[in-house]
Amino acid sequence: MASWNQRTVAKRVSCTGVGLHSGRPATLTLAPAPADAGITFVRMDLGVEIPARNEHVVDTMLSTSLGRGGARVATVEHVMAALHGMGIDACRVEVDGPEIPILDGSAAPFTCLVQEAGVKVLPAGKRYLVVDQPVEIRDGDKLARLEPADGFSVSFTADFGHPLITDQSFQVKLGERAFEREVARARTFCFRRDIEKMQAMGLAKGGSLENAIVVDEFSILNPEGLRFPDEFARHKVLDAIGDLALFGMPVVGALVAVKSGHAMNQALVKKVLADPAAHRVVRVTGEADAPALRAKVPALAIHEGSAA
Structure with missing residues (x-):
């Protein structure tokens, strides 16, 4: 329970x-x-x-x-x-x-x-936001779509326009400690050519090789290299999970993202919340509710037995 x-x-x-x-x-x-x-x-x-x-x-x-x-x-x-x-x-x-x-x-x-x-x-029982109808945001070749699914999954695809990281994609279904194993360690990243531009805007003042992957025209500058071959896409999945957490409760649905970022992710959250037909909130009020919800969201029964 x-x-x-x-x-x-x-x-x-x-x-x-x-x-x-x-x-x-x-x-x-x-x-x-x-x-x-x-x-x-x-x-x-x-x-x-x-x-x-x-x-x-x-x-x-x-x-x-x-x-x-x-x-x-x-x-x-x-x-x-x-x-x-x-x-x-x-x-x-x-x-x-x-x-x-x-x-x-x-x-x-x-x-x-x-x-x-x-x-x-x-x-008190958990509350879940269950996606009942697909909702999407498009902007040119960028896409963020939340659709009905069992459990919560995120897939991200993008071409970062760099020879080392073209056409990266990653997909994960949350549950059974998947976040810890497959997503949590993926680091934020930037291109060396953008650092001066960001700093001129008053950003990235605390950035370093200790807290970000930095890529120049030909190579990754971090001496330790990457933690995953597809670490860039995994980090975008991490960001998306953090952005969708601003629903204020776990999501039962699948996020499909193509070249999306924080602005598009938040626009999607806002659009879902504004459409009562696209979602509903389900609360588990006791163990009697769990079997029916478990049939719908098997991946969300996470960390069984690890709580104090």
Whole structure:
């Protein structure tokens, strides 16, 4: 039954790093939250709480930023992906500045934080957003489509316009620790030619080979190379999982993405939420509900027996 109940972290855990775009030092703390609280970002320096939902998205240039009452938290997608991938429904994400620390550029450090904290089962059933009809956003050759499916899966395809990373694609079905094994360690990336341009825009001030894959015209500059042959596509899947986590609950559906990014992902979330015929929210209120929902979402009974 634990897999069908909401979950939070069992204790407070923290990490410190720098913001990828701001370059500012940042300390992040994951803290327990009660049932039905959802994920909430807390600007500790300002005393402002920002629910992790699509309605609070204020910027999607190179990352996803949330805002409320003049306060912002930037680059939320990696920690959101980790919380979603680890089955966490309720959590306070406390940060002492305007950006989440980038750490190694992947979601793996955040999954490690959840593992360090442990997981506490809450006395309320999970809620799921079930996709009943396909919804899509198109922009030229770019596509983001969410369609009915059993469980939650993400596929991403793109040609990054570079001889080392043309026509990459990756697909994953969440559940059975697939996020930890196949997605979490994939790092963010950039092209060397774009770094000066981003820095002129006030971005990428904290970027380095320690927290991003950097590609020049002919090679990957990171001395350790890639963690996966298709790490670029895997990271785009990671980003998409983090973006779709701003539904505020796990999704039962399949995301098909072609060259999409944060802006298109959030436009898709908004479009789904605006169409009552395309989705419904299902809550598991007890073990009696689980068999019927399990038939529809077998992949979402994750981390069985791992909760405290």
